[in-house]
Amino acid sequence: MMQHVEAGEVRSTCPYCGVGCGVLLKPDGTGGLAVRGDPDHPNNRGRLCSKGSALGETVGLADRQLTPQIGGQDTDWEEALNLVAAEFLRVREEYGPDATAFYVSGQLLTEDYYVANKLMKGFIGSANIDTNSRLCMASSVAGHKRAFGTDTVPGVYEDLEEADLVVLVGSNLAWCHPVLYQRIAAARAARPQLKLVVIDPRRTATCAEADLHLPLAIGSDVALFNGLLAEISRRGAVDTDYVAAHTSGLKEALKAARGDDPDATGLDEDELAAFYDLWIGTDKTVTVYSQGVNQSSAGTDKVNAIINCHLATGRIGRPGTGPFSVTGQPNAMGGREVGGLANMLACHMELKDERHRKAVQQFWNATALPRENGMKAVEMFDAVADGRVKALWIVHSNPAVTMPDADRVRRAIADCPFVVVSDITLRTDTARLADVFLPAAAWAEKSGTVTNSDRTISRQRAALAAPGDVKPDWAIMAEVGRRMGWKEAFAWDGPAQIFDEYAQLSAIAGKFGLDFDISSMSGKDAAAYDQMAPLRWPQSPDQKGGRFFADGQFFHADKRARIVPVRHRAPKAALSRKLPFRLNTGRLRDQWHTMTRTALSPRLSAHLPEPFVDMRPEDAARLHLKPADMVRLSNACGSAILRLRESTEVQPGTLFAPMHWTGENAPASRIDVLVPSVTDPLSGQPESKAASVRAERFAAGWYGFAIAQDRFSPTCEYWAMARTSAGWRAELAGKERPTDPESWARALFAFPDAPAQVMVDEARGSFRMAFFEDETLLAAIYLGRQPVSLMRDFLVGLPGSDAVWALAGQSRGDMPDPGPVVCSCFSIGRNTIRRAIESEGLTSVEQIGAATSAGTNCGSCKAELGQILAAMVSTEPAE
Ligand SMILES: Nc1nc2c(c(=O)[nH]1)N[C@H]1C(S)=C(S)[C@@H](COP(=O)(O)OP(=O)(O)OC[C@H]3O[C@@H](n4cnc5c(=O)[nH]c(N)nc54)[C@H](O)[C@@H]3O)O[C@H]1N2
Ligand SMILES: Nc1nc2c(c(=O)[nH]1)N[C@H]1C(S)=C(S)[C@@H](COP(=O)(O)OP(=O)(O)OC[C@H]3O[C@@H](n4cnc5c(=O)[nH]c(N)nc54)[C@H](O)[C@@H]3O)O[C@H]1N2
Ligand code: SF4
Ligand SMILES: [Mo]
Numbered sequence: 028m029m030q031h032v033e034a035g036e037v038r039s040t041c042p043y044c045g046v047g048c049g050v051l052l053k054p055d056g057t058g059g060l061a062v063r064g065d066p067d068h069p070n071n072r073g074r075l076c077s078k079g080s081a082l083g084e085t086v087g088l089a090d091r092q093l094t095p096q097i098g099g100q101d102t103d104w105e106e107a108l109n110l111v112a113a114e115f116l117r118v119r120e121e122y123g124p125d126a127t128a129f130y131v132s133g134q135l136l137t138e139d140y141y142v143a144n145k146l147m148k149g150f151i152g153s154a155n156i157d158t159n160s161r162l163c164m165a166s167s168v169a170g171h172k173r174a175f176g177t178d179t180v181p182g183v184y185e186d187l188e189e190a191d192l193v194v195l196v197g198s199n200l201a202w203c204h205p206v207l208y209q210r211i212a213a214a215r216a217a218r219p220q221l222k223l224v225v226i227d228p229r230r231t232a233t234c235a236e237a238d239l240h241l242p243l244a245i246g247s248d249v250a251l252f253n254g255l256l257a258e259i260s261r262r263g264a265v266d267t268d269y270v271a272a273h274t275s276g277l278k279e280a281l282k283a284a285r286g287d288d289p290d291a292t293g294l295d296e297d298e299l300a301a302f303y304d305l306w307i308g309t310d311k312t313v314t315v316y317s318q319g320v321n322q323s324s325a326g327t328d329k330v331n332a333i334i335n336c337h338l339a340t341g342r343i344g345r346p347g348t349g350p351f352s353v354t355g356q357p358n359a360m361g362g363r364e365v366g367g368l369a370n371m372l373a374c375h376m377e378l379k380d381e382r383h384r385k386a387v388q389q390f391w392n393a394t395a396l397p398r399e400n401g402m403k404a405v406e407m408f409d410a411v412a413d414g415r416v417k418a419l420w421i422v423h424s425n426p427a428v429t430m431p432d433a434d435r436v437r438r439a440i441a442d443c444p445f446v447v448v449s450d451i452t453l454r455t456d457t458a459r460l461a462d463v464f465l466p467a468a469a470w471a472e473k474s475g476t477v478t479n480s481d482r483t484i485s486r487q488r489a490a491l492a493a494p495g496d497v498k499p500d501w502a503i504m505a506e507v508g509r510r511m512g513w514k515e516a517f518a519w520d521g522p523a524q525i526f527d528e529y530a531q532l533s534a535i536a537g538k539f540g541l542d543f544d545i546s547s548m549s550g551k552d553a554a555a556y557d558q559m560a561p562l563r564w565p566q567s568p569d570q571k572g573g574r575f576f577a578d579g580q581f582f583h584a585d586k587r588a589r590i591v592p593v594r595h596r597a598p599k600a601a602l603s604r605k606l607p608f609r610l611n612t613g614r615l616r617d618q619w620h621t622m623t624r625t626a627l628s629p630r631l632s633a634h635l636p637e638p639f640v641d642m643r644p645e646d647a648a649r650l651h652l653k654p655a656d657m658v659r660l661s662n663a664c665g666s667a668i669l670r671l672r673e674s675t676e677v678q679p680g681t682l683f684a685p686m687h688w689t690g691e692n693a694p695a696s697r698i699d700v701l702v703p704s705v706t707d708p709l710s711g712q713p714e715s716k717a718a719s720v721r722a723e724r725f726a727a728g729w730y731g732f733a734i735a736q737d738r739f740s741p742t743c744e745y746w747a748m749a750r751t752s753a754g755w756r757a758e759l760a761g762k763e764r765p766t767d768p769e770s771w772a773r774a775l776f777a778f779p780d781a782p783a784q785v786m787v788d789e790a791r792g793s794f795r796m797a798f799f800e801d802e803t804l805l806a807a808i809y810l811g812r813q814p815v816s817l818m819r820d821f822l823v824g825l826p827g828s829d830a831v832w833a834l835a836g837q838s839r840g841d842m843p844d845p846g847p848v849v850c851s852c853f854s855i856g857r858n859t860i861r862r863a864i865e866s867e868g869l870t871s872v873e874q875i876g877a878a879t880s881a882g883t884n885c886g887s888c889k890a891e892l893g894q895i896l897a898a899m900v901s902t903e904p905a906e
Pocket of ligand 1 (some may be wrong): 044045163181196197198199200202203206226227228229231244245246247248317318319320354355358611612613614615616617618619620716
């Protein structure tokens with residue numbers, strides 16, 4: 028196992044997506060970290076994506092808060108922890124345990140999560156602990172429980188390589204699970220009969236590899252899979268033996284399915300037939316799904332509609348088959364196992380099951396375990412808003428940005444009498460609202476375990492010393508538990524002891540016949556825990572790793588899986604003449620959620636440095652919008668301003684905007700202010716991808732672009748700021764053009780008297796100003812009446828260098844404009860790639876790699892290289 032580790036390297040796990048890649052970390056002795064993929068880790072075998080490769084750029088201390096704060100003032104741990112314990116006790120005493128709540132995260136380590144859950148459910152005595160996984164995996168959990176009787180992911184990653192057909196539903200795998208996508212691409216290269224289908228209303232980067240893309244209408248997945256189920260039956264493709272022996276409900280499900288019209292998908296007959304032929308004709312099929320499925324008011328039904336087709340054909344539990352929900356966060360799966368959701372106990376035990384509750388209570392030696400489920404995320408913040416929750420602790424999440432109806436959630440947090448936030452930085456919309464801020468140790472500084480999408484438990488190991496006063500999350504919560512009076516229950520001295528307690532508890536789940544049993548991993552001392560190699564659960568006395576349901580035995584009392592009757596329902600937010608656009612939201616390749624870590628990396632920030640909305644050109648034309656105009660989206664919840672990107676990747680009447688921007692870096696562009704808080708009735712998961720909005724031109728009186736060595740603070744109606752290798756860049760726009768632009772620019776950068784150059788062209792309404800120290804460029808600003816056209820990707824490198832000619836806004840002949848970054852590993856821009864394709868006559872992604880090295884490290888940009896190539900070929904004049 029240790030054969031590939033070099034001297035000084037620490038083996039750990041990437042803190043981003045649920046693929047769960049192993050990393051090797053080499054501290055440089057001055058706080059920095061060299062990062063490479065772990066060749067021995069079963070999930071990635073040495074591969075990393077752009078975000079994983081750039082981890083070293085995100086461990087700096089620049090934005091960290093290293094001491095606790097009370098009311099915005101630095102304090103010590105004694106004061107801060109005593110106050111948190113006292114306030115939670117007081118509120119519990121005065122208003123009852125349900126007046127307190129924890130909102131936690133699928134990015135917590137299992138040990139952190141275990142402590143949070145034990146503290147709230149076991150000792151404070153409320154089930155009001157929910158997690159951002161409610162916004163992420165809840166529909167999959169509910170769908171699994173309905174079908175299988177427990178929240179079990181049946182398959183393993185190898186199934187995606189062994190299949191003959193992989194169907195990706197509502198998953199932009201190329202950007203969101205890049206290493207898994209690369210594993211599929213490699214399997215296809217080795218075995219071209221492995222077909223790939225993408226089911227997504229958008230034509231995403233993931234479609235670059237696809238044999239078939241079905242651009243279905245947003246929210247119509249149930250209609251599609253019901254159509255498939257009906258067709259499976261019509262063609263006699265039901266596995267009748269399997270269905271008879273191991274399932275129930277097919278008849279009712281078929282009746283429901285036949286009642287749906289696949290027309291609701293908006294797909295034409297040829298597209299549907301092609302999909303049905305492939306799916307029905309390929310025994311070894313894996314259907315992978317993610318947020319296009321889960322984040323829906325019909326999310327649970329979508330999950331079951333997919334699982335139904337697998338059960339009806341017996342395609343589950345065998346190599347290369349199965350439904351496969353890929354998890355988003357690094358420990359989304361671990362959180363589900365440990366009972367992080369308000370309706371679960373630890374180890375897949377149920378709060379509402381008397382036997383389970385008693386057993387856990389006894390094991391924890393706890394006084395009071397709640398009998399009722401706690402509040403799910405949206406309900407929880409409703410209760411914060413109307414004053415029922417009076418003490419709230421938010422750990423490792425940024426709900427003021429990422430919850431639906433985010434302005435309302437932000438106000439609710441601000442108005443809550445007592446708010447504790449544990450984070451690594453104060454620079455978040457949520458942390459700024461904290462009464463008590465508790466500084467957590469960050470990824471590279473803490474130890475524990477995480478579980479990835481295919482149930483592999485991996486160790487995260489500290490590689491850097493914890494800076495300042497920071498403490499790991501488990502330790503902070505255990506301290507509070509002890510101070511609240513439960514000394515023994517929270518007495519661990521490290522994550523190894525917590526893991527051991529957890530593994531022991533799972534034996535009880537195993538005795539109840541539940542799936543989550545890792546009891547054979549218990550009994551490890553700190554040294555053995557430290558050596559723990561990645562291991563897939565179950566790890567019970569009778570099963571080690573592998574697939575579930577190979578024997579057709581499920582977890583309902585009668586051991587049969589349920590084929591669940593479901594009917595298509597359109598998204599809840601109605602479209603109307605006033606709100607004619609369906610707003611789809613999601614992720615970008617190089618940013619992680621609210622950007623508190625990925626935006627520290629100049630390389631990652633260069634890929635798409637500004638918030639935008641994708642709109643079909645014909646829709647833009649109808650609204651009299653020109654490329655690069657600013658667009659205002661609005662509805663009853665709120666409004667946002669974004670840059671227009673005309674795109675044929677989205678469908679007419681639909682828009683796509685990324686979820687990442689926040690009050691810290693683009694305050695007018697927080698997309699969740701537009702998302703109404705409607706939820707799936709079973710899972711409570713919000714419908715984050717189907718708001719209805721109106722779109723109009725934001726009539727800016729001026730536009731601007733600014734670069735600087737140091738961070739600056741714009742105040743105009745629209746601004747978006749990103750880090751660059753030389754400092755910072757910002758896009759700006761406002762209604763009223765500054766009357767005295769020179770003083771305005773000096774104030775913007777806080778350079779009251781630095782020497783400056785000014786260039787004004789009244790006729791064209793352009794104003795440019797650059798600030799220098801001797802000949803070194805400190806900052807520059809370019810304003811115009813129209814969106815300013817500049818060689819931005821060239822200019823961003825200038826601050827800090829001798830660039831007395833910066834105001835020209837253009838590169839000089841010997842320094843061509845690289846264009847926006849496509850390959851973030853080698854910082855290679857679109858123009859550079861296009862020039863190479865043109866001048867060297869390149870015809871494949873591999874040739875682009877050989878000529879420019881783009882795409883040859885992590886490979887995350889290969890899909891985009893393919894798109895650039897295809898676009899250039901299709902625009903070449905016919906001979
Ligand atoms: N780069 C990056 N990677 C990440 C993350 C990140 O922040 N950045 N976050 C991680 C997390 S927590 C998660 S949960 C995962 C999410 O991973 P994904 O689910 O793959 O990501 P999203 O972009 O949220 O949404 C996926 C797709 O759903 C489509 N979609 C929207 N509505 C529908 C619909 O009704 N039906 C169908 N079939 N598709 C629809 C969208 O067009 C979008 O392309 O990514 C993980 N990986
Ligand atoms: N419109 C729309 N909204 C969405 C989604 C969408 O697709 N569309 N996706 C949803 C999904 S799937 C998800 S998972 C959520 C994600 O949403 P969030 O969880 O709110 O977003 P993050 O930015 O990941 O927040 C993590 C926070 O933890 C902090 N942090 C980092 N390391 C540590 C640590 O070690 N300890 C502690 N205590 N804090 C730390 C970070 O600085 C950051 O502030 O967003 C959801 N919201
Ligand atoms: S695919 Fe990328 S983000 Fe996901 S775990 Fe691997 S390196 Fe990290
Ligand atoms: Mo997520």
